[in-house]
Amino acid sequence: MNITKCLFPAAGYGTRFLPVTKAMPKEMLPILTKPLIQYGVEEAVEAGIDTMAIITGRGKRAIEDHFDISYELEHQIKGSSKEHLLDEIRALISKCTFTYTRQIEMKGLGDAILKGKVLIGHEPFAVVLADDLCINENGHGVLAQMIALYKKYKCSIVAIMEVPAEETYKYGVIDGKEIEEGVFMVSNMVEKPEPSEAPSNLAIIGRYILTPEIFEMIKSTKPGKNGEIQITDALMHLAQSGMVLACKFEGKRFDCGSVEGFVEATNYLYNVSYNQEN
């Protein structure tokens, strides 16, 4: 079955960016001239996905407006020298459908994904955490790489990268056996372990391919780290009852949920896009 839907959990408060996120969704923070979430949608479209399922919450209406036509703006800009600035977003909107539902209470990433069931139905799907901006200048994006692997193994997959041992407390961390270069069969998964308890330094980043069984697994998952329902714990149950893979990806990943990563992503993209033009 082809993967045609991508879930974007986007209900979080973005407290690390206060006060800017007081009245503005963190997913709308701009990296150059595009909001963070648009990069995620572009990555999904590049991977052949045409339906974006976005989990929003209170104060997130700007996301819906961004992926819609602004008639007033279209009217103002039509025929002017600025009109081309809308070309990219117009083209993107024309390629996909956007669906939305709200997470009423913040009960963790696992709970946010479960809320997406109504938009996904019973089929495999991708998940993008828009905070993690992934760029592969030399080829396919991370989701496209994961979908290629899904076609081969037909199971849930998480994207991983090596992190310094002292940073494991920021991530879900896996352990497993390498079954082909850069691909691990997961035997253990721990959400945000202290370095002394981490099973490895292979950290999960915000890209997942999930089979629909995950919804039942999440339902039976008890609150874990920080009292939240963790997708890492639900995936661990899935790994125990079936198979979950973890794959290293080609490309760069910026943690745009932190100010430092956000600035790095901005500088990086400025250098590749603007400096090349000059």
Ligand code: G1P
């Ligand atoms: C979430 C996941 C974590 C993963 C991380 C990737 O954590 O719970 O397992 O490693 O995303 O960015 P968050 O960063 O939302 O706290």
